[in-house]
Amino acid sequence: MITGETLIGSRDVTAPATFRAVDPARNVAIEPAFSEAGPAEVDVAAGLAAEAFPAYRATSPEVRAAFLDLIALRIETLGDALIERAMLETGLPAARLAGERARTTGQLRLFASWVRAGGADEPRLDSPLPDRMPLPRVDLRLRHIGIGPVAVFGASNFPLAFSVAGGDTASALAAGCPVIVKGHPAHPGTSELVGRAIRDAVQESGLPEGVFSLLTGRSNELGGALVADPRIKAVGFTGSRAGGLALCRIAANRPEPIPVFAEMSSINPVFLLPAALAERAEALAAGFVSSLTLGAGQFCTNPGLVIAIAGAGLDRFLAAAGKAVEAAPAATMLTPGIADAYGKGVATLEGSAEVTEVARGAEGGPNGCRPALFVTEAAAFLREPVLSHEVFGASSLVIRCAAADEMLAVARALEGQLTATLHLTPADHTLAARLLPVLEEKAGRILANGWPTGVEVCHAMVHGGPFPATSDPRSTSVGTLAIRRFLRPVCYQDLPENLLPAAVQAGNPLRLPRLVDGAPETSGEARP
Amino acid sequence: MITGETLIGSRDVTAPATFRAVDPARNVAIEPAFSEAGPAEVDVAAGLAAEAFPAYRATSPEVRAAFLDLIALRIETLGDALIERAMLETGLPAARLAGERARTTGQLRLFASWVRAGGADEPRLDSPLPDRMPLPRVDLRLRHIGIGPVAVFGASNFPLAFSVAGGDTASALAAGCPVIVKGHPAHPGTSELVGRAIRDAVQESGLPEGVFSLLTGRSNELGGALVADPRIKAVGFTGSRAGGLALCRIAANRPEPIPVFAEMSSINPVFLLPAALAERAEALAAGFVSSLTLGAGQFCTNPGLVIAIAGAGLDRFLAAAGKAVEAAPAATMLTPGIADAYGKGVATLEGSAEVTEVARGAEGGPNGCRPALFVTEAAAFLREPVLSHEVFGASSLVIRCAAADEMLAVARALEGQLTATLHLTPADHTLAARLLPVLEEKAGRILANGWPTGVEVCHAMVHGGPFPATSDPRSTSVGTLAIRRFLRPVCYQDLPENLLPAAVQAGNPLRLPRLVDGAPETSGEARP
CATH class of the missing domain: 3.40.605.10 (Aldehyde Dehydrogenase; Chain A, domain 1)
Incomplete structure (x- = not known):
């Protein structure tokens, strides 16, 4: 076959x-x-x-x-x-x-x-105005x-x-x-x-x-x-x-x-806001590691960056996430080349004086992806561009911020992303409202209390984002x-009815939704 | 001031x-x-x-x-x-x-x-499906x-x-x-x-x-x-x-x-189909020269190319258009640089062994645009790329085709254009129907029985077209x-209502037209 x-x-x-x-x-x-x-x-x-x-x-x-x-x-x-x-x-x-x-x-x-x-045709019709002055339309x-x-x-x-x-x-x-x-x-x-x-x-x-x-x-x-x-x-x-x-x-x-x-390229930042972290650090850790290690982390939307404010909540998250990463099995990566690049990316983080290893997962067979979790301080992240490079696979870096302002500084320093995620409770909404305008300019999709690895195919989805997530954020x-x-508009001016494409003919034979003079056509009736 | x-x-x-x-x-x-x-x-x-x-x-x-x-x-x-x-x-x-x-x-x-x-927001909402299997939406x-x-x-x-x-x-x-x-x-x-x-x-x-x-x-x-x-x-x-x-x-x-x-860059081809030419060669010539010389021809949509089939109709058109061009006054061009480039463009056509001058208009004062009309054979046009270069100003080139097939060959050889125009009567519809699919791939706007210099500002206008008319024909x-x-889409996943932008909030507070599950929202009522 x-x-x-x-x-x-x-x-x-x-x-x-x-x-x-x-x-x-x-x-x-x-x-x-x-x-x-x-x-x-x-x-x-x-x-x-x-x-x-x-x-x-x-x-x-x-x-x-x-x-x-x-x-x-x-x-x-x-x-x-x-x-x-x-x-x-x-x-x-x-x-x-x-x-x-x-x-x-x-x-x-x-x-x-x-x-x-x-959805392909998106027809628009503007009515002629033969009596308009000084020129007819x-x-x-x-x-x-x-x-x-x-x-x-x-x-x-x-x-x-x-x-x-x-x-x-x-x-x-x-x-x-x-x-x-x-x-x-x-x-x-x-x-x-x-x-x-x-x-x-x-x-x-x-x-x-x-x-x-x-x-x-x-x-x-x-x-x-x-x-x-x-x-x-x-x-x-x-x-x-x-x-x-x-x-x-x-x-x-x-x-x-x-x-x-x-x-x-996208590292899909996940912001753990303080009240959410205090309330459910362990549950967040479990959800995070599950998203991180899914499919050996080989998703464009893999959560490669976690941002949180230093404190007991973050300590609990790191402890729980570290344990989950250690327990995570190695999964085979897609190709030897990807496994090799993953190893090099993780080695760069391991070799950085600014970065501390939280946990590694199990060793695997050929081309196995050994999950990895690291932590660094926000100041170091803001200083070292290499720390924001994508490591394709189940590796993530936690950024410890001194306070909310530093979390915002990290958000502002991010490159374009496919996704940005907030974990929050109502007590976090004030901080979330400060982060949101920044994240809207950084990412194509903003999630609350979920994980980015899961892209619904529907009408309201955006799988895109500012450079370098994509080469054109308008799509x-x-x-x-x-x-x-993949579409371009074509305009027909005064074409005889029998030469017009069906999508824009009087009577709307294809029964498409059309804009007439800027408003939805109210029925399939013939235009005058 | x-x-x-x-x-x-x-x-x-x-x-x-x-x-x-x-x-x-x-x-x-x-x-x-x-x-x-x-x-x-x-x-x-x-x-x-x-x-x-x-x-x-x-x-x-x-x-x-x-x-x-x-x-x-x-x-x-x-x-x-x-x-x-x-x-x-x-x-x-x-x-x-x-x-x-x-x-x-x-x-x-x-x-x-x-x-x-x-028109800026274009909101879309997809309803959650909490009970969907295997995964909720x-x-x-x-x-x-x-x-x-x-x-x-x-x-x-x-x-x-x-x-x-x-x-x-x-x-x-x-x-x-x-x-x-x-x-x-x-x-x-x-x-x-x-x-x-x-x-x-x-x-x-x-x-x-x-x-x-x-x-x-x-x-x-x-x-x-x-x-x-x-x-x-x-x-x-x-x-x-x-x-x-x-x-x-x-x-x-x-x-x-x-x-x-x-x-x-666009030369805005105008196709004079045979029955229209036979019926109204002189009227077409008058309309054409009026469009050609409007504003010293300094329009992106200036008709720089006229394509017709050889015969008595075209001869009448050339005679009448030539007279009208001769009678056309010189108008001041926008800048000395533009007047200079116009002079050089016209000189290139004058100097071509393939091209015959039909008429020139009056000499003008400083930076005057002296209208110019030339004619050439389709075979020469197809052979000589320089004949399809834009001459910004009131200069146009008539392409004489041996038959309808040659007219189609000229259409196929065109670069991308802002506009393409057909002058036709019902007897020309068969030929027009052959030309139209070619012209749709060449131009952003297709006109019948009009002149391209006149761009209505409305919802159904396209002032654009394939390269080199523009750098992006999708606009x-x-x-x-x-x-x-100048817009990009942003998607919000599971965001709490009070953090959502107004354009996508329940109850549609901005009263915008929105797509819900791919269909127009039926009212301003709150979503469940």
Whole structure:
């Protein structure tokens, strides 16, 4: 079922160079060999995508929605084979992967419903005013269309939900954009299975083959050629800060610059406010370590920073969290490279004279993530930029502040984040009200009394945030608002009715919610 | 009333170096001398803007709307002095400037009404599902906030509507972002008058002084320092392709890259379809030359390219248009630099072996724009990239196509445009239907039976388009949709009601339109 071929439109392509996935739990290469795609394959895939774009973007909301639904069904049809291959390639447990699959298919279906509800078109109509003085107002109608073929870079840490059929693919397809995925080389078999499911859906839906391609490979040259291709009009990426910035540079230096939506780096500060800490230090410690060690800490929203005011509450939290970390088992990390980077990141903290180790977890097998908890003083954190670098994995640093003002100073010194969390009781609200305006400028999502590792796929979610959390804080990579990154508005002035797209025709034949003269259209009645 | 000082918050700042405006109709420098701001002034203005941002973005929609309304009023209060100074600095006639002032104040008031209507916040709420299995859904609420201080570059060709209080300033202020304008050095007195009007409104509204600054100067160093300043979070620009791309590069190479919305270059193709041409060649010629020569052709939407199929209709059009161009008076251009560039652009067309001159207009005085009309064959246009370069001013090139397929080939070969226009009758609809999908991918606005020089400020307008018309086709610089360029979403998870911003509180105290679970909220009733 897994052939190792790269999927270019309807074609299975074999390249001379190959690579193999690694089973991180055993540190051994696994079969089969996968083709290393390169610039030649990018050229063919981009050509097919550009060819497919006019027909694909012209599909009705219903056709695109049915296509997204079918992709979800075809992924489910893959059954246990998908979960088993993903386990082998990522070291993630079956239950987590089954949950991630449900999230992935749910996400595709949510975008289907959003497209049906008019979330792609967002039409606006302004009524003509033929008698206006000194000049009449013309008839103006606006809708949104797909921006063009989109390049999506699969992430290593969500082999399903942020990978081949992940959020960026779902939102781009929903927007009417063909997608070329550069699959993450850590899970090429998982990628191929999902890629074939999407291709099946393309064919069953009667869509042009170029709507979807999957390029496999490990080289920076592959990704660079994809972003540089003039037929690509936007890029979605989830991964490292260095990788994201490299793609941003390539995109900005094209003859025609294009937007890159890179989700990169976040340490997700958690503020334990004094009354909450006094009331429930031990429960907070238990919740924190559970969030910290979930999935070996390999989440973009992993709580890598805890900020609290010195005192008995924080001492109790540290004692309890330390014990929980010591008791936490080592989990296999996704790749040898990630495990290596984790070891180096933890070593940097261990080697800092400013930082004290609170606890380490158990040693593990190959590529095991040994959880780590450290503590430092706020003054040291404010002085040492290295202490705010992301350590991808189950490592966190507690910042001890002398007083509330120092907690605010730490908040102000933070870089952009995906999330910021407050643990509080009503007695903490005054301090929380001081922190909130600062955190709103730092993070895309602000949580109270929860943990950031858990990203609901819905309409009000923001999985994004100021740089370096992402390259564009005006967007989200999770939730229906994500569709806007791949859409552009087009305005029609005085076009004859029979040449207008259905979304803006009189009588609203697609029954979309529309703005008329700036207010919601009150009915599906024909405009005068 | 005009002092030549640069306006940094509430301070009048005098710099040692100065420059003077030029009266283009006489080619003489005019008083007074204006301070040349530089990096030191950028530093102070950016510091004040960053300081003002938290308080300004936290203002209610009503406070921001009233502030925008007051700016409009204060501009009107300037009276004739504004029009007279603008005439002197730009060579534009009084009636045009009075119309532009009405557009500018109308635009400020439209954004005021849009902010009142919830266009900035765009709140979304997803209901918690405490009983959902396997995991409950948390309470999620989203609103949009300003991205941060915005740098706005005034354009030379709209000394009011795209300048100090122009569209970018209006949309950024509406979004809750402080604005630092780099005034265009061609109209510094006009800029100062409008800048002082905005400053008065800031003070009368009790807003922090850093909400607005106006930096005057001619140097690239000034603009570069402004875009590079880490406290600036987005840039709005209208001007040349070279200038826009230079700012894009500076922004992309910052440690924290930021979005640049540059409106740059467009030749605004006009397609004369065969039946329309046969029916009304002379009327089309009259309308075309009137649009071409309006304001010496100094519009981003000036019709610089006309595409038609060879035949008697086109011959009639060329004859009539040629006569109209010959009869067109020379109008003073905005600056000696623009007149010089116009002369060089026209000379390039005159010098091309592929191009034939149809007509030139009258010679003018200093910086006079002598209208120009040329014709070439489609095959030559497709071969010679220089023929599609923008000539800013009243120059246009007619492309003679052998047949409909060649017209389509020309459409496909176009770069990105602000507008594309079709002149057609019902007999042309079949050809128009073939052209439309191509033009939708090329232009932000598509017109039928009109002329592109006229941009309505409303909800359904798109003044934008694919590169090089702009640096980001997902946006518009005119109309209420422009506010989105300066907003970012923030999500609140499980926040206690009294810590939530009003826009997403239960009971909808601000009475904003909101999405609840993806559908419009049905009333202002409290959520459960």
